[in-house]
Amino acid sequence: MKLRIKRRRFGQLMIASTLVTAIANFPQRTFAQKKLLSPTPPSSMEASSVPVKLRVNGAEHALEIDPRVTLLDALRERIGLTGTKKGCDHGQCGACTVLVDGRRINSCLTLAVMQEGAAITTIEGLAQGDKLHPMQAAFIKHDGFQCGYCTPGQICSAVGLLNEGHAKTDDEVRELMSGNICRCGAYPNIVNAIQEARSQQT
Amino acid sequence: MNDPTNKAIGKPLDRVDGRLKVTGAARYAAEFPLKNMAHAVLVQSAIAKGRITNIDTSAAQKSPGVLAVITHLNAPKLASPQSGGGDSSGGDAQVTAANAQSGESGSAGGENPFEKPVPVLQSDQINFYGQHIGVVVAETLEQARHAATLLRVTYREERPATVMAANLANAYKPQSLLIPLKPDTQRGDIQGGLKAADVQVDHTYTTPNEHHQPMEAHATTAVWDGGQLTLYDSSQNVNGVQKTVANTLRIPPENIRVIASFVGGGFGSKYPVRGHTILAAIAAQQVKRPVKLVVTREQMFTSVGFRSHSSQRIRLGAKKDGKLTAISHEIHTQTSVFEEFIEHVGVATPMLYDTQNLLVTHRGVRLNLPTPTIMRAPGESPGMFAFESAMDELAYALKLDPIELRLRNEPERDLEKGLPWSSRSLVESFRQGAKSFGWERRNPEPRSMRDGRYLIGMGTATATYPTNRMPSSAKVRLLADGSAQVYLAATDIGTGTYTMLTQIAADALGIPTERVRVEIGDTKMPRTPGSGGSWGAASYGSAVQSACVAVRAKILGMARLDPRSPLKGLSNVGMDIREGRIFSKRDSSRGETYQEILARNNLKVTEAEVESTPDEAAKKYSMHAFGAQFAQVRVDPDLGMVRVTRFLGTYGAGRILNPKTARSQMIGGIIMGIGMALHEETVVDDRYGHFVNHNLGEYHVPVHADIPAIEAFFVKENDPHVNPLGIKGVGEIGIVGVAAAVANAVYHATGKRIRDLPITPDKLL
Ligand code: FES
Ligand code: FES
Numbered sequence: 001m002k003l004r005i006k007r008r009r010f011g012q013l014m015i016a017s018t019l020v021t022a023i024a025n026f027p028q029r030t031f032a033q034k035k036l037l038s039p040t041p042p043s044s045m046e047a048s049s050v051p052v053k054l055r056v057n058g059a060e061h062a063l064e065i066d067p068r069v070t071l072l073d074a075l076r077e078r079i080g081l082t083g084t085k086k087g088c089d090h091g092q093c094g095a096c097t098v099l100v101d102g103r104r105i106n107s108c109l110t111l112a113v114m115q116e117g118a119a120i121t122t123i124e125g126l127a128q129g130d131k132l133h134p135m136q137a138a139f140i141k142h143d144g145f146q147c148g149y150c151t152p153g154q155i156c157s158a159v160g161l162l163n164e165g166h167a168k169t170d171d172e173v174r175e176l177m178s179g180n181i182c183r184c185g186a187y188p189n190i191v192n193a194i195q196e197a198r199s200q201q202t
Numbered sequence: 203m204n205d206p207t208n209k210a211i212g213k214p215l216d217r218v219d220g221r222l223k224v225t226g227a228a229r230y231a232a233e234f235p236l237k238n239m240a241h242a243v244l245v246q247s248a249i250a251k252g253r254i255t256n257i258d259t260s261a262a263q264k265s266p267g268v269l270a271v272i273t274h275l276n277a278p279k280l281a282s283p284q285s286g287g288g289d290s291s292g293g294d295a296q297v298t299a300a301n302a303q304s305g306e307s308g309s310a311g312g313e314n315p316f317e318k319p320v321p322v323l324q325s326d327q328i329n330f331y332g333q334h335i336g337v338v339v340a341e342t343l344e345q346a347r348h349a350a351t352l353l354r355v356t357y358r359e360e361r362p363a364t365v366m367a368a369n370l371a372n373a374y375k376p377q378s379l380l381i382p383l384k385p386d387t388q389r390g391d392i393q394g395g396l397k398a399a400d401v402q403v404d405h406t407y408t409t410p411n412e413h414h415q416p417m418e419a420h421a422t423t424a425v426w427d428g429g430q431l432t433l434y435d436s437s438q439n440v441n442g443v444q445k446t447v448a449n450t451l452r453i454p455p456e457n458i459r460v461i462a463s464f465v466g467g468g469f470g471s472k473y474p475v476r477g478h479t480i481l482a483a484i485a486a487q488q489v490k491r492p493v494k495l496v497v498t499r500e501q502m503f504t505s506v507g508f509r510s511h512s513s514q515r516i517r518l519g520a521k522k523d524g525k526l527t528a529i530s531h532e533i534h535t536q537t538s539v540f541e542e543f544i545e546h547v548g549v550a551t552p553m554l555y556d557t558q559n560l561l562v563t564h565r566g567v568r569l570n571l572p573t574p575t576i577m578r579a580p581g582e583s584p585g586m587f588a589f590e591s592a593m594d595e596l597a598y599a600l601k602l603d604p605i606e607l608r609l610r611n612e613p614e615r616d617l618e619k620g621l622p623w624s625s626r627s628l629v630e631s632f633r634q635g636a637k638s639f640g641w642e643r644r645n646p647e648p649r650s651m652r653d654g655r656y657l658i659g660m661g662t663a664t665a666t667y668p669t670n671r672m673p674s675s676a677k678v679r680l681l682a683d684g685s686a687q688v689y690l691a692a693t694d695i696g697t698g699t700y701t702m703l704t705q706i707a708a709d710a711l712g713i714p715t716e717r718v719r720v721e722i723g724d725t726k727m728p729r730t731p732g733s734g735g736s737w738g739a740a741s742y743g744s745a746v747q748s749a750c751v752a753v754r755a756k757i758l759g760m761a762r763l764d765p766r767s768p769l770k771g772l773s774n775v776g777m778d779i780r781e782g783r784i785f786s787k788r789d790s791s792r793g794e795t796y797q798e799i800l801a802r803n804n805l806k807v808t809e810a811e812v813e814s815t816p817d818e819a820a821k822k823y824s825m826h827a828f829g830a831q832f833a834q835v836r837v838d839p840d841l842g843m844v845r846v847t848r849f850l851g852t853y854g855a856g857r858i859l860n861p862k863t864a865r866s867q868m869i870g871g872i873i874m875g876i877g878m879a880l881h882e883e884t885v886v887d888d889r890y891g892h893f894v895n896h897n898l899g900e901y902h903v904p905v906h907a908d909i910p911a912i913e914a915f916f917v918k919e920n921d922p923h924v925n926p927l928g929i930k931g932v933g934e935i936g937i938v939g940v941a942a943a944v945a946n947a948v949y950h951a952t953g954k955r956i957r958d959l960p961i962t963p964d965k966l967l
Contacts, residue, residue: 081226088499188910
């Protein structure tokens with residue numbers, strides 16, 4: 001909560017400072033658009049790929065990848081597990097949430113090469129065969145989604161939340177799920193789904 | 203036999219696509235696995251106005267994995283909207299087909315504005331910051347993304363116009379708006395009406411630039427196979443994409459297939475075709491491989507439209523008893539320098555309340571920003587914030603309860619169109635909503651209600667949205683096993699299309715919902731309008747209903763004439779269907795199943811395809827959904843922080859096909875409205891014309907912690923005039939009036955009237 005207030009207030013300060021900035025002159029300047037952080041790394045470095053073994057939903061995947069590949073892109077583009085979604089690629093939406101050793105993380109904020117040896121669980125790994133994970137079933141029952149794009153992230157995050165064991169009240173659930181944005185606005189239904197899954201757990 | 207048995211319609215059926223969505227199996231546009239896929243990344247301008255004097259692509263070309271670098275210097279020549287197939291005369295890049303209200307049936311000129319060519323990379327001219335100036339294609343996303351940073355672009359920059367308030371002197375009257383509403387509407391004598399008033403209010407309200415930001419960023423996967431192009435596109439309107447891309451690339455639409463099985467939200471941004479879709483198609487053609495292009499979240503702010511800033515002066519006049527004597531609503535919004543989209547902000551004003559004297563005007567200001575576009579309840583959403591805030595101000599000026607003020611101005615008919623209402627449940631919505639919200643507990647005095655150190659406020663506002671229906675087709679196949687398949691091009695952007703069409707088909711055929719499979723989101727299927735204008739349910743639903751009726755009639759026809767059938771000789775009205783079994787109403791033992799009829803006739807399948815068009819009779823009525831929004835807020839008097847602690851919406855929206863998914867739509871609309879009220883604003887840097895807060899960390903959409911428990915319910919409304927199924931549509935009304943209800947509650951809590959959205963703490967301190 002405190003963090004959120006700060007974030008919002010900081011935004012307002014930024015906006016205010018933009019407004020008071022003097023208006024620049026444009027005598028038909030000519031300038032170049034270039035990358036701020038040059039120089040170009042040697043191409044040999046980019047071309048090189050590294051071997052990495054990822055354990056996803058119990059299965060081992062041996063990949064040869066560019067070290068710049070995030071865990072999210074490794075899942076989606078290399079392994080073909082597209083259930084994990086990309087909403088912002090910047091850690092600001094939670095669509096890419098997966099469980100790493102039982103803890104929820106934003107898979108867009110970690111490189112695949114950093115996750116060797118970890119047990120990664122994605123939305124595809126939650127159901128037991130045909131039997132849905134109780135959280136998945138609760139999301140359907142409470143209509144905890146509309147377009148479904150934030151849903152895998154919400155569900156993985158909710159499972160992680162229950163693992164953490166400290167969300168009890170609706171307000172706590174809301175606070176601790178705030179890293180997962182749903183633009184369709186399914187929040188009240190998601191909270192109901194999580195509370196039902198939580199009550200079944202105990 | 204004429205009525206559907208109505209077993210599924212009206213039931214809170216779980217989403218039929220729910221399982222696919224909760225297991226991650228639903229595939230969105232960037233998720234179709236294709237062999238040999240290449241990745242494309244957009245490059246965008248770093249100035250808002252001027253010309254590109256040079257683009258040096260040599261470093262990018264040499265970067266590992268790069269397959270192509272496309273800029274205006276080597277892009278293929280595309281059709282332009284002006285020529286429809288010729289030269290793009292200077293105007294240029296990024297002319298999205300945004301400038302039309304979601305293809306409403308009445309849109310003037312005959313030519314569908316959502317099918318006009320969308321040229322990109324056609325000249326060196328820059329019209330706004332973030333305009334596409336190139337696309338880089340490489341083996342991997344990482345390689346393309348890196349190479350895109352290696353382009354050296356040189357510009358000759360000119361001073362852009364980027365802020366509406368600073369350019370009001372250049373405001374102009376548009377030729378037309380995008381729906382059948384004239385830029386100016388006048389009725390009676392506005393000056394006389396204001397003079398006759400005992401009480402007047404006269405204030406100006408503003409809404410900021412706002413962005414849709416669906417969670418799935420726009421994306422296109424393009425695949426050429428000879429002259430055939432397949433596009434997996436995050437679109438609300440597959441037929442529109444097919445036509446627009448055909449017009450832009452000058453190829454026959456039959457050569458293009460567009461697939462959008464699942465769409466990760468849209469809210470209007472995915473209705474028009476965007477430049478990146480064209481670029482994906484061009485790139486795939488050039489590298490002769492499938493190409494995937496995903497717009498980044500930052501690029502989403504300049505690439506797919508937004509809701510324009512609006513400035514709205516409202517003058518109201520009323521007699522002491524609250525009867526309105528005049529309504530004046532003068533509106534300014536912005537458009538871009540290269541095409542026109544003037545939002546119909548005043549659309550609801552002429553019909554909402556009972557007044558003889560009315561003035562509504564729309565003026566536009568051209569800026570070096572991207573072209574605005576339709577966003578959830580375009581028109582009503584910003585317009586009703588201003589109008590319903592002003593109504594609250596008037597209620598206070600009159601010392602009248604705000605609900606009572608609205609009830610005293612309830613019009614008997616639509617005074618603008620001069621037509622009777624097909625149905626209007628505004629009064630009933632206020633009555634039931636107020637009761638359930640506990641409105642009578644509200645002490646109208648501002649700052650009179652407290653909870654400890656917090657100030658508490660309650661506010662209300664009217665919601666409304668027109669009932670639309672578009673021509674649509676559908677095909678239904680009944681199979682030998684008694685199950686049914688439903689096909690149409692339609693999309694489900696979270697609206698529940700799959701589910702409600704399943705319910706409609708199940709009832710129309712008299713079979714259980716589990717026996718129906720709906721397939722949508724593909725131009726291979728019968729043509730439909732896109733998802734927009736809240737017309738999906740009415741348009742798609744009517745088509746599916748008619749196709750089912752046609753299939754059923756075929757099968758019953760076979761049985762009635764067949765001496766081997768127990769149904770022989772029975773009339774349509776003499777029969778009933780339940781669980782796929784057709785029987786005589788008089789003697790239910792006399793009957794047989796679809797399977798038996800098909801088997802006896804050696805048929806694997808019986809099918810029918812229909813095109814269903816709106817009924818002429820509907821034109822005799824003014825058709826709208828209405829509702830009442832109620833907000834309770836808690837304001838921290840020291841910090842100016844506003845929290846919505848309770849929200850209730852009550853709506854009359856015709857027949858509700860699925861109360862579960864419809865309620866979710868209303869709640870979703872309310873939440874977006876709370877975002878509009880308290881958080882959302884895209885800030886323009888007036889020096890460079892770029893959107894400063896172009897990410898989800900700084901463009902604040904509501905998150906879990908911002909949203910309380912929300913209630914939404916529908917009052918019973920049986921409207922026989924709108925369409926045979928009695929559907930009004932629920933996609934947009936949920937957001938309308940929400941910002942006003944919150945602002946009115948904030949006034950009640952604090953005594954401060956905030957007329958400029960969003961209501962941030964600085965405005966309350
Ligand atoms: S995609 Fe990772 S947080 Fe948004
Ligand atoms: S369901 Fe669409 S964003 Fe959450």
